[in-house]
Amino acid sequence: MNIEIKTRTEKDLLGSKEVPFHCYYGVQTLRALENFNLSVHKLSDFPIFIQALAMVKSACVDANFKLNKIEENKYNAIQYACQQLINGSYHSHFPIDMIQGGAGTSTNMNANEVIANIGLEFLGYAKGEYQHLHPNNDVNMSQSTNDVYPSAIKIGLLFALDHLNTPFQKLIESLSSKANEFSDILKMGRTQLQDAVPMTLGQEFSAFAHTLQNDLQKLNHIMPDSLSVINLGGTAIGTGINTETEYRIKAIQALSEITGKNISSAPDLIEATTDMGDFVLLSSLLKRTATKLSKISNDLRLLSSGPRTGIGEIQLEPRQPGSSIMPGKVNPVIPEAMNLACYQIIANDLAITLAAEGGQLQLNAFEPLIALKLFESIELLGKAMQMLNEKCIQNIRANAAHCQHLVENSIGIVTVLNPYLGYETTTRIAKMANESGESVLALIKAEGLLSDEILANVLAVHNMIQPKQHAA
Template identity: 80%
Template structure:
């Protein structure tokens, strides 16, 4: 310990470095900090990932202890250190950039060093006195970055998906609530931005809920099981070098207990060490949701456009002034912000796709980018869904009278009369209405083509927005 400088000296393959005495990370973490200052997105910003790393390290230590390869004192120290991480302690000791070379080795060594130094203090030794508890020899025993890192990513993603469920479900419920609230409001449906046929505003919002529910179902049905299959025990390339026969079984059993998930070993560890397919699958599902949310945001912006020279069928709660030069202008800033988040998630999917394709032979060295972008996408979507629900959807109001007026003045209602008048007659009426500016109903009544009773029945809300009931 260099008391004057308040540092400690540590060494690695490349030589010696001075580490701030208060830091629980060590020399390899410090080198990563010096090498990779790229994204300003640090490992410390993703607590589910840090906790997942601690769970994996705890499970591995337990397996090594059970095989009598790690003594009781060292195991107790590692287990204590892991529990501290799981209790949200020491997360500031993970300062490395999420974008890093080395296929995740910097992240693995960061957790190894932090756990070793927490464990050393538990054993009443000083930080850096690795002869008593070593980051590589003890904390990383029977492990490689190449099985620890992807396993921890999967465990962390399962937790992240669990956390995403709450804002996802709440947003869906908010759309359902609006569907019920607007169930009686007739409006024009549109295809290709042109008037189509009537529907209710409730049906429109109900469709938003349904499409998002489909994505949430797929996310929960597919991904937890896919991510529960791990390559832990495969070590460097999947052959299991430096492990004993029962190690993998013990480690995965312990990890299952810690995560309360049915974790299982990949049937082919060499394939599982190099393949990024599960991460690509998750990214594609997140992209699918982002595409839908962006489309919904676009629809809300269109439906609220104007307010006087646009559709103006719904009213979005004003959130802030919309212009530095145009008095009274208010912009749909919340749907716009949702669009931006969705574009980022879609872009992240491309980055993940390219990184997954770029692996060579027995390892994918681009995995840090995959991890970063998956955790970022889930985090962004969760925050954006909360924003969307509370600052937009919950406070939407329908402009019911305006919706009704647009229906009554629309050419689109002629479709409902097609079975009674025939295509030729309805086409003529529609053309005449467009050219004269008169309503379809006024022209039909003027020519006495249908009785008032039939018109009333045909144009009843229930008959226009759903199949007719048989008599």
């Protein structure tokens, strides 16, 4: 049975098309739907980006109204429509693929058409009656995709980073809590997968917490200043064509008020229109964090390896059966999944780098890929951090007795005796222990090289995990 879908006729440069009447987008969005079906990522998958677009549009119409460039009824209609998008409504009418040709024009026109049609209904007209409120003439007044799109990306990223702070900080707090819990558990440190010198399990987890805290500080101290500088008002290539002298100042002021962020105008709008350096910087910081998290996940898998034939110094909470053929096997699936997420973020950084480098002359046509990969990386990083924290870190248990046993039977413990016996003697003892299977301590006692009192002092936990205090 054929169901007739009610349509409306819309026109653009290429001619007329029938747009489903219920849709708030228009002919240019429809063409983008027909042209770009490349990924699983639609604009509607990133509501924070749609909200940022609406904030930019709201600021622009505010500036135009203050400059007497647009009638009050159109101003009210556009502001109403923008607020609807900011509140989360009508996002299903942003169906286009995030990967698109045209440097983001399809995204900008999608926003222009949806805002226009919401505004038309607010004014009492039907969708598509653009003679009363036009997507280009009114909604896009004093604007170009080339200043609206990158500005919206930056605003969206600022809010996305705000959201990332919570899982980031909670993961750091959980690692710090484990550091305190494990502060008295002595274990062997390892370099190049070989026994090194003693440390505590708490020191190991404290290092995890501190390295992530360092990254969070960098994200919070560097990126807000970088992303808050935008090229809005530059229009097509940064010269500000088709705008009035005061427009840029008023639009930036309005956007600062709408977002609650300290938004400023780039000192050179032509440079800001073509350069993608801020996006590359953010991607690099995200990659840095992903690299660290992947290394931490590797360490967790090694430290929990076993349960009988591996290192086995910690136990991860079992999350699911690990094998379809080996009964009783449990795999470290949460750190493994963290690794996978990190690999994707690292790969996204390469895509962003190539897209940033690929720009030519006064515009970068590959901003849509940059936008997709940055929003994707931040969202993936936040979800992965929450997963690692809640399903792994919070429930890690230490095998304290096993850690102590490994220390006492390690060849590496000979290093702490080096200042007392000298390098040649300790080397000889280490070799004998390695060949005979005897412990280092047993060999030293057998040869009477150190008294029990000195050994007890040397092997005290506080003397093995930190510099010694100088005797007065």
